[in-house]
Amino acid sequence: MNNTRDTMRDGTSDSSEVLPGLFALRRRIDKMCRAAATLAAIGVVFACAAISWAVFARGALGWNTVWEMEASVYTLIYAALLSAAYTDRAGGQIGVRVLADKLTGRAAEMHRLVMDILTLGLFLIFTWSAWDLFSHSWSTGWTTGTIWDPPLWLPHAAFPVGGALLVVAVTVDIAIRIRGGHIDPPKDAGGH
Amino acid sequence: MDPVTLALLSIGLLLFLILTGFPIGYSLALATVLMMLVTGDASEIRYIAEGAFTSLDSIELVALPMFIFMGAIISVSPAGKDIYAALSRLLPIPGGLGISTIGGCAMFAAISGSAPATVAAIGSSGVPEMLARRYPARLATGLVVGGGALGILIPPSIVLLLYGVVTKTSIGQLFLAGILPGLMFVVMFSVYTWLRMRRHLATLTPAERAELVAMEQGTGNGDSGMAALRRVAPFFALMVGIMVALYGGWATPSEIAAVGAMASIVLVLAIYRIANLSTWQTLLMKSVRDTSMILLIAAFAYGFAQFLSYHGVVSELTTLLLDAVPNKWVTLFLLWVLMLVMGCFLPPFAIIVIVAPMFLPFILDTGLNPVWFGVFATINMEIGCITPPLGINLFVTKSIARQVPMTEIMAGSMPFLAILALGSLLITIFPQIVLFLPDLMMR
Amino acid sequence: AETTLRFSHSYTDGDTRDRWADYIAEAVAERTEGEVTIEVYPNQQLFKAKAQADTVARDRLDLASYPLPWLSGRAPITEIGALPGLVTSPLDGVDWRNRPIWPMLQEAVSGAGVELLGSGWAMATIGTADTPVIAPEDLAGQKVRGLGKASELMMAELGATITSVPGSEIYQSMQTGVLTGDMTIYASFEGYSLDEVTNHLLVGPGFIGAMHSIIGSPGLEAKLGAEDYATLIEVIAESESWFAEQSIEDNDRIAREFAEAGVEIHELTPEQVAVWHKASRDHAWTYFREEVDGGAEALEAAGAHE
Ligand code: NA
Numbered sequence: 052m053n054n055t056r057d058t059m060r061d062g063t064s065d066s067s068e069v070l071p072g073l074f075a076l077r078r079r080i081d082k083m084c085r086a087a088a089t090l091a092a093i094g095v096v097f098a099c100a101a102i103s104w105a106v107f108a109r110g111a112l113g114w115n116t117v118w119e120m121e122a123s124v125y126t127l128i129y130a131a132l133l134s135a136a137y138t139d140r141a142g143g144q145i146g147v148r149v150l151a152d153k154l155t156g157r158a159a160e161m162h163r164l165v166m167d168i169l170t171l172g173l174f175l176i177f178t179w180s181a182w183d184l185f186s187h188s189w190s191t192g193w194t195t196g197t198i199w200d201p202p203l204w205l206p207h208a209a210f211p212v213g214g215a216l217l218v219v220a221v222t223v224d225i226a227i228r229i230r231g232g233h234i235d236p237p238k239d240a241g242g243h
Numbered sequence: 244m245d246p247v248t249l250a251l252l253s254i255g256l257l258l259f260l261i262l263t264g265f266p267i268g269y270s271l272a273l274a275t276v277l278m279m280l281v282t283g284d285a286s287e288i289r290y291i292a293e294g295a296f297t298s299l300d301s302i303e304l305v306a307l308p309m310f311i312f313m314g315a316i317i318s319v320s321p322a323g324k325d326i327y328a329a330l331s332r333l334l335p336i337p338g339g340l341g342i343s344t345i346g347g348c349a350m351f352a353a354i355s356g357s358a359p360a361t362v363a364a365i366g367s368s369g370v371p372e373m374l375a376r377r378y379p380a381r382l383a384t385g386l387v388v389g390g391g392a393l394g395i396l397i398p399p400s401i402v403l404l405l406y407g408v409v410t411k412t413s414i415g416q417l418f419l420a421g422i423l424p425g426l427m428f429v430v431m432f433s434v435y436t437w438l439r440m441r442r443h444l445a446t447l448t449p450a451e452r453a454e455l456v457a458m459e460q461g462t463g464n465g466d467s468g469m470a471a472l473r474r475v476a477p478f479f480a481l482m483v484g485i486m487v488a489l490y491g492g493w494a495t496p497s498e499i500a501a502v503g504a505m506a507s508i509v510l511v512l513a514i515y516r517i518a519n520l521s522t523w524q525t526l527l528m529k530s531v532r533d534t535s536m537i538l539l540i541a542a543f544a545y546g547f548a549q550f551l552s553y554h555g556v557v558s559e560l561t562t563l564l565l566d567a568v569p570n571k572w573v574t575l576f577l578l579w580v581l582m583l584v585m586g587c588f589l590p591p592f593a594i595i596v597i598v599a600p601m602f603l604p605f606i607l608d609t610g611l612n613p614v615w616f617g618v619f620a621t622i623n624m625e626i627g628c629i630t631p632p633l634g635i636n637l638f639v640t641k642s643i644a645r646q647v648p649m650t651e652i653m654a655g656s657m658p659f660l661a662i663l664a665l666g667s668l669l670i671t672i673f674p675q676i677v678l679f680l681p682d683l684m685m686r
Numbered sequence: 687a688e689t690t691l692r693f694s695h696s697y698t699d700g701d702t703r704d705r706w707a708d709y710i711a712e713a714v715a716e717r718t719e720g721e722v723t724i725e726v727y728p729n730q731q732l733f734k735a736k737a738q739a740d741t742v743a744r745d746r747l748d749l750a751s752y753p754l755p756w757l758s759g760r761a762p763i764t765e766i767g768a769l770p771g772l773v774t775s776p777l778d779g780v781d782w783r784n785r786p787i788w789p790m791l792q793e794a795v796s797g798a799g800v801e802l803l804g805s806g807w808a809m810a811t812i813g814t815a816d817t818p819v820i821a822p823e824d825l826a827g828q829k830v831r832g833l834g835k836a837s838e839l840m841m842a843e844l845g846a847t848i849t850s851v852p853g854s855e856i857y858q859s860m861q862t863g864v865l866t867g868d869m870t871i872y873a874s875f876e877g878y879s880l881d882e883v884t885n886h887l888l889v890g891p892g893f894i895g896a897m898h899s900i901i902g903s904p905g906l907e908a909k910l911g912a913e914d915y916a917t918l919i920e921v922i923a924e925s926e927s928w929f930a931e932q933s934i935e936d937n938d939r940i941a942r943e944f945a946e947a948g949v950e951i952h953e954l955t956p957e958q959v960a961v962w963h964k965a966s967r968d969h970a971w972t973y974f975r976e977e978v979d980g981g982a983e984a985l986e987a988a989g990a991h992e
């Protein structure tokens with residue numbers, strides 16, 4: 052959310068159009084991440100409303116409540132996955148920052164690059180694994196087997212989408228860093 | 244590879260990744276993936292997303308984001324300020340606000356079954372208030388980290404419930420058994436807070452002291468406590484409503500979490516008239532960010548725990564322990580240490596489900612009461628919620644008080660951790676603290 | 687060659703279904719003279735309860751004890767494993783192996799990626815907090831949780847409000863009135879300590895059974911070799927009667943213990959059971975026959991008669 056002010060580091064010369072182009076791309080991806088997280092947020096409100104409705108419908112109207120809880124679980128899975136890229140960029144992932152805080156200058160840039168590369172590696176694997184999960188439930192058409200019985204691919208789809216968004220975002224960041232561009236760290240990053 | 248080596252290697256790798264500054268949730272996942280390569284389970288890597296889905300596909304987890312959301316809503320309103328303006332009048336002593344926070348945690352614990360949810364709900368209003376009134380950052384954050392412990396001890400409790408299910412121990416008795424130890428910790432935490440604030444005040448100049456005391460009693464901001472009390476009355480009504488709903492049987496705990504969040508939205512709109520779209524956007528984004536962080540940690544922690552369990556690490560370590568020591572108290576002590584070590588790395592859910600059924604034969608064998616052991620284990624799960632690297636109460640507190648360094652939060656939590664450890668000792672010496680109510684009311 | 691198999695289930699140590707797994711493991715070890723070792727992992731130690739089928743399907747796990755209707759999202763006719771009015775005693779269920787339903791289920795379960803190796807039936811019943819449910823019409827106004835789609839549909843049509851509550855919340859829901867009753871197997875009544883929150887329990891001749899299947903991985907036969915695989919299949923088939931007897935003893939014991947805990951026990955007469963069977967046919971069977979793919983054929987193959 053506070054990553055919009057991107058500056059190029061003095062001294063590194065990348066006179067080509069590549070770096071400004073990458074930053075422009077980064078701003079677009081930021082917007083995508085925010086949009087996905089906004090969807091996730093709407094999902095949380097929806098889950099609250101759905102469950103509240105269930106309590107009311109059962110208590111006051113005597114209706115059956117069979118889909119609300121299951122739908123809310125899936126909505127919250129979407130909330131966690133769709134906002135993963137946004138959370139990562141906003142510094143919401145908590146970590147131990149003992150090392151990061153000691154590093155300055157080139158060493159600090161290198162450290163961030165290595166962290167980004169590890170993140171990329173992990174989420175490439177995760178997204179591949181998530182695709183496998185999704186494509187299996189998609190091709191079989193299996194359902195959850197509950198009384199509501201929605202297709203399994205519905206909750207599963209959150210995983211490849213969320214993972215891919217994070218992969219794309221981190222890839223652009225890595226490209227910028229390798230080109231010598233400097234990305235301001237998020238202001239209220241987690242950890243210490 | 245033998246289980247002990249595997250355990251040391253896995254935990255060492257996890258620690259290393261965490262110390263390099265890699266986010267904790269990611270570290271858990273990456274350590275699992277790398278260890279799968281080491282042990283020749285590379286084909287299992289394909290299923291890490293499935294493992295994440297399995298662990299998130301759980302109704303018990305629904306309450307967590309709901310309470311984060313509810314806490315976030317109440318935190319953007321002046322309700323937190325008002326609650327403390329009103330509460331501190333009730334306790335015009337040094338540390339009154341801190342003690343009120345513990346009271347708030349205990350009250351919230353009586354409506355919530357989880358520790359991090361308690362931290363999120365009370366901490367998100369309590370910590371900023373205490374910091375604003377110049378409480379030492381360590382104390383302010385330590386208080387909610389410790390106070391959150393009450394969440395799974397004072398009924399309802401997801402951990403006690405799970406323990407009851409896996410060990411077939413009466414859940415009714417377990418819930419009753421959690422009440423007195425919960426109140427015992429309220430008293431111990433309060434006494435500590437009072438002493439700590441007295442010491443803090445002694446280090447200040449008379450002027451500063453007067454200012455802090457004035458601020459703590461809410462006179463500093465010129466607002467009358469009665470006006471504040473009137474504004475927060477609906478929030479107290481909400482708490483009472485939640486209690487009534489829970490014990491009166493209108494809804495399950497997860498449902499109550501959702502209804503509570505909805506009611507908070509309505510109250511904030513109606514009482515504080517916060518209809519500003521950007522404010523709501525900010526609080527919603529903050530909620531999803533915290534939700535995503537905590538759920539990813541939960542998901543990847545499950546994968547890591549499952550990997551260790553798959554390789555028999557947990558059961559092997561337990562067997563070694565049980566075979567090696569003849570004396571029941573020494574064994575209990577070792578079990579305690581083992582639970583504390585596991586508590587560093589695994590969430591309470593995983594530990595209870597894996598360990599409780601394995602320990603139970605030993606507990607029954609040595610004549611210890613299974614209800615008592617459930618509470619004993621729960622208190623130690625609580626310590627696990629505080630101990631790094633995987634201390635969920637710490638993360639939730641950190642997400643509330645981002646400006647306070649993690650080292651400060653950890654330092655502030657240590658006294659509360661020590662009190663919890665002391666409490667484990669007390670209930671071991673005086674098991675009646677646990678068993679009095681169940682014996683009184685069930686037979 | 688010596689082979690070790692992993693057998694996972696989600697029940698607690700000492701539960702009849704846990705002892706069933708141990709029984710199979712011992713018999714297989716004995717008959718293969720130690721060639722095949724089965725390690726039993728109770729209590730979701732390896733995988734969460736519902737995830738077990740997927741792990742078996744992908745050869746990550748060799749064997750699991752799995753409620754058959756949990757596969758209904760993948761093989762709709764498996765819902766027959768919890769259809770009211772069909773299996774009335776665990777001993778009835780043992781005979782399924784000899785009926786056309788068995789190969790039909792095996793084929794359906796294969797389509798879900800796992801092999802159906804055996805089955806054991808546990809009887810379900812109804813326990814309520816305030817007013818007893820003795821006849822189907824007593825369900826009107828109750829807030830209940832059922833044993834899968836068919837039974838919940840039946841209870842809803844009989845006037846009950848269906849509330850989905852996870853296993854871990856049943857106790858508290860019963861205590862507080864979110865649920866006023868629960869239809870589940872005897873072992874769950876015991877496992878969730880529902881004697882403390884139940885005041886009435888229906889016992890006697892059963893009208894609803896729940897099939898616990900033993901599923902094996904697709905690669906199991908290749909892993910074991912034809913001879914040992916045949917031994918395993920044989921042992922599982924033989925264990926079905928053992929489980930049925932254990933299950934009957936279990937239900938008697940649980941009913942006794944509930945009575946001792948002060949729960950009022952309502953013993954159904956054959957006439958009352960007949961009324962439940964009629965309600966099952968009118969509501970659950972109609973649904974199963976008309977809305978579930980292959981439902982009509984499955985009912986016939988199971989030897990169901992009106
Ligand atoms: Na609680």
Ligand code: NA
Pocket residue numbers: 586587588589626627628629630631632633634635
């Ligand atoms: Na910990």
